[in-house]
Amino acid sequence: MPGPYKWRHRFQGYVCRWTLPREAILDLLSRTSKHMSAKEIYATLYSMYPGIGLTTVYRTLDLLVRSGMINRLSFGDGQNRYEFRSGKKEEHHQHLICTKCGRIIDCSDLFTEQLELLKKAEDVLTKKYNFTVLDHNIEFYGLCEKCKKS
Amino acid sequence: MPGPYKWRHRFQGYVCRWTLPREAILDLLSRTSKHMSAKEIYATLYSMYPGIGLTTVYRTLDLLVRSGMINRLSFGDGQNRYEFRSGKKEEHHQHLICTKCGRIIDCSDLFTEQLELLKKAEDVLTKKYNFTVLDHNIEFYGLCEKCKKS
DNA sequence: AATGTTAATGATAATCATTTTCAATAATAA
């Protein structure tokens, strides 16, 4: 909402009109490191933009997922979460999920190991299942620093 | 429902009573290779056991997850799915998910590659994030054989 | 800048998976 639209140009030809909610939601997700739910996004934006509707948040998130700007994540806690998607391939990262408190930690330290797994995977999956890999997802479940103590 | 209870002994001390629904649900999951939703399980059992209730299916699935007999999977299609959990560690497998038709394929062919990734992961995650890995999950998204053609 | 077209919004209602409630049932110990 503050200032001019920074993201409009990314949607040339994808949508007809660029609007305040779209700018606000994408802007929020591009700034935060959290993995926010629709309701959390709604609550955050509501404080500075009380006119916004939850329906529009859902609709816009869907648009942003379809156009590849954000990722939709489901960790099995009953609601989807969203994260900004960097354009760079090297930014593909993993998630550590604390099974006790639900904390989600980003991890980008397994790049080469991941690449090796992927290389082998694409090979095996293509040959054996005739399956074309387009994307992948790796998650680690366990206990975070805090929860280990308590 | 048919025959004697095959699974009762696995729950010694875990539950007080072993019942028909519990036996039937676990038996079904132990036989199928599908990744079934609660409603699918309910529908399947209903044909041979019309007395069963959807609530009990949900409750029992929860019990079986908590006691480690089955896995709860969420592929982001709005409903959880369940699979029987083999006791053997070597059976840890991946899922290939077709983004077009939703088909889910089991894959156990990346065992050594996975182990290497895991070994490195546990190391990095412990040192850098002080996170204790208890479990992990790897998924591949793409196009299945059928969907590639059409 | 004012106007017209219609894409986009937001309040409301609907849907759908899952959970809660609670009286009835059935597993098991006595």
Next chain:
DNA sequence: TTATTATTGAAAATGATTATCATTAACATT
């Protein structure tokens, strides 16, 4: 066989997400 109570299942409640539709506002045209 009887008593105890864990478990069940119908019904209602919840919570996330989607559909409807009248209103609004983006923006192309004047």
